[in-house]
Amino acid sequence: MRECDFAIIGGGPGGISAAIKAARAGVEVTLLDENEQPGGQVFRQLEQGFKVADPDALGPDFQEGQALLHEFNSMQDKIRYSNNTLVWGIFNDRSLALARNGTSSRLRFKHLLVATGAYDRPVPFPGWTLPGVFTAGGAQKLVKSEHVLPGQNILLAGTGPLQLVLADQILKAGGKIEAVLEAGSFAGNWLQALKGIWGNWDFLTEGRGYLRSIKSKGVPFLQNHIILEARGDGQVEEALIAKADKKWRPIPRTARSVEVDAICLGYGLVPSTELTMLAECEHHYDLKQGGFVPQRGDNMETSVSGIYAVGDGAGVAGKKVAILEGFIAGLSAAHSLGCLSNEAARERIKPYQKRLNKINRFRKILDDISVPRKGLYELATDDTIVCRCEEITLKQLKSAVADETIQIKDFKRMTRMGMGPCAGRMCGPAVIEMLRHRLKVRVEDLGYLNPRPSIKPVALGVLAAHDTTSTGSENR
Ligand SMILES: Cc1cc2nc3c(=O)[nH]c(=O)nc-3n(C[C@H](O)[C@H](O)[C@H](O)COP(=O)(O)OP(=O)(O)OC[C@H]3O[C@@H](n4cnc5c(N)ncnc54)[C@H](O)[C@@H]3O)c2cc1C
16 A cells, blocks of 8 residues: 555645645655645636636636645645545545545555535525525636536525625626625624724725625625525526524515526535544534534644644635645644654744634634524425435424434434435535524534545445555646
């Protein structure tokens, strides 16, 4: 079995930053990512063969990412980058299971960084399975990578800054937006807000820039508004929207319908924790960070020695946090592997830690506005499909709730919820919130859907074509 000193899973801002710092300190690094090119979600690059004619049109994220990617690409002699490589399992002999180019292989590591990012938070409501309803991330990929608009007249519903980013991208691509609904509101504890904003002006400027762009095109930005239902005959034709109270419940007699042919839902992100869970790292539930997240020390190490976690996969906090955490984890791993002295590691980590603390004050304000509220999980009606893979309705799920001692894994056994190809990524986060409110129990008592290898679908032929000699991968 092939071996490496420091394996990194995920080529987004978190993984790339860690790879750069560790490799510069002299660590032998292998970075694995399921995509063709590095960049992750936010620094996603264009498909091979496409060229950027106008970098301004792709926004500040693209340009910020170019510098990081340039540094990463210039270190090919020091970082082994294995693209198109899905990590589908972790085993307790400290090895990873990989799938690439139709074969599977294993890679043993001394130290490991999990930087697997996050995915869109699904929220079931009547009509959410109709064609024309997108997650914000899915719509963003269409616009950014495929240059295709999700519809002719689009409604954005959700919360948080990513909606504004998507709205800006749709408008720049020539799309028409009916309205942007923000379930939360910026009004609230202003003293607290000022404390967080202090010293974080770049975030404020970025957010205001997006808002200005939306308003200049005459798109209504409606705070305290939610979507109740998507309607249409085989395709979205209209959306029912309403004003929402503090718990994001619809305020009676405020509902109205708007004619749209596409709806993009952006209720935040859920950390991809399948691999840290498989590695038996301890996790706790923090909805403000997206759900279950691994416990970590200041050096980003989890409860399992030599396994680190950074970025959105360890708590949703955005690209700037992912980069800083990546720097810290890369330097910490270099220190543990004997490539940096105590003092050198401490000195190099300190400024990143300081910046991280400052950003986290700002994050807290956004988290307070955007943390999903109870009302969101009351929108589904009895015949709403909650588990899309197994087509299980809310009524079927309700009938399986025996008592408040039920655990989510029992629920899975009884209903088949979470047993489809998405392995619970789509229904799991919503069902946890629904059960928590319904049974009035702590999420820790409900537990989580135990991930099993393979964490994402892998063809049987790939498992059968097992390569025992290598990672089955080459640099690019
Ligand atoms: C859909 C979506 C859209 C977003 N849009 C924006 C935006 O427009 N602007 C903005 O500022 N922020 C955006 N964000 C947030 C931003 O992308 C993140 O904050 C940032 O990218 C976090 O960096 P990361 O390194 O933690 O994860 P990511 O950038 O998500 O990178 C994780 C990488 O790991 C790979 N990976 C995951 N699991 C495996 C596996 N098992 N095997 C191999 N590879 C794996 C993924 O494919 C990905 O390349 C978006 C997030 C999402 C999920």
